[in-house]
Amino acid sequence: MYTAQGRMEHQSQLEAYLPMVRRQALALQVKLPAGVDLDDLIQAGIVGLLEALGRFDASQGAQFTTFASQRVRGAMLDELRSRDWLPRSVRRQARALDEATRELQQRLGRPPEEHEIAEALDMDLVSYRRLLSDVNNGQLMPFEELLAEGNEHRFSDQIGMAPLAELLDGERREALVAAIAELPEREKLLMALYYQEELNLKEIGAVLGVSESRVCQIHSQAVSRLRARLSEH
Missing domain, CATH: 1.20.140 (Butyryl-CoA Dehydrogenase, subunit A; domain 3)
Structure with missing residues (x-):
């Protein structure tokens, strides 16, 4: 069961890693066409972060920061791939x-x-x-x-x-x-x-x-x- 304490910890982790999401979005945006909206990248990155929080398994030996960073970047790239850029x-x-x-x-x-x-x-x-x-x-x-x-x-x-x-x-x-x-x-x-x-x-x-x-x-x-x-x- 997902307790109130668990929700609080989840929210705390989410807030702690939001600056990382924004940094990745900014780093990615400078390499993209001007029409790419920063907020869209951040929203996609948050989805990746939520997925990382739900799937991380410390027993696998990986650091959460590394795991989350990969998920966040992957989610942003997936968002970009989903768009049909060219007429x-x-x-x-x-x-x-x-x-x-x-x-x-x-x-x-x-x-x-x-x-x-x-x-x-x-x-x-x-x-x-x-x-x-x-x-x-x-x-x-x-x-x-x-x-x-x-x-x-x-x-x-x-x-x-x-x-x-x-x-x-x-x-x-x-x-x-x-x-x-x-x-x-x-x-x-x-x-x-x-x-x-x-x-x-x-x-x-x-x-x-x-x-x-x-x-x-x-x-x-x-x-x-x-x-x-x-x-x-």
């Missing part, structure tokens, strides 16, 4: 972007330049960069999960990305590492700053000498190159 028209253009990138890579034997991809898509450079911004708003942060060892979550197939479990399997993981190594230097640096150094968009922009919106475009272009390379495997 169908942008999805179609995203697939065309990947295909053009793949074909040019094969034909040229090197990563294609922006203007070459734009020309293949019959776009001017301004329209091409606008497409990159639109596509990036739907990607959220797929490669953060993609590069995490042992992550059990799978992100949704928003724009043709294969399941995480498949990409982390043996040869495909090696293919991913190789594909990242083949990125143009600026895109490779961006990926390292974003996923390894965990800088936010403003900080990356300062390093690269570009605006935050341009960082999003470069990130989107890098992800498209990686998807194109991985499609060959």
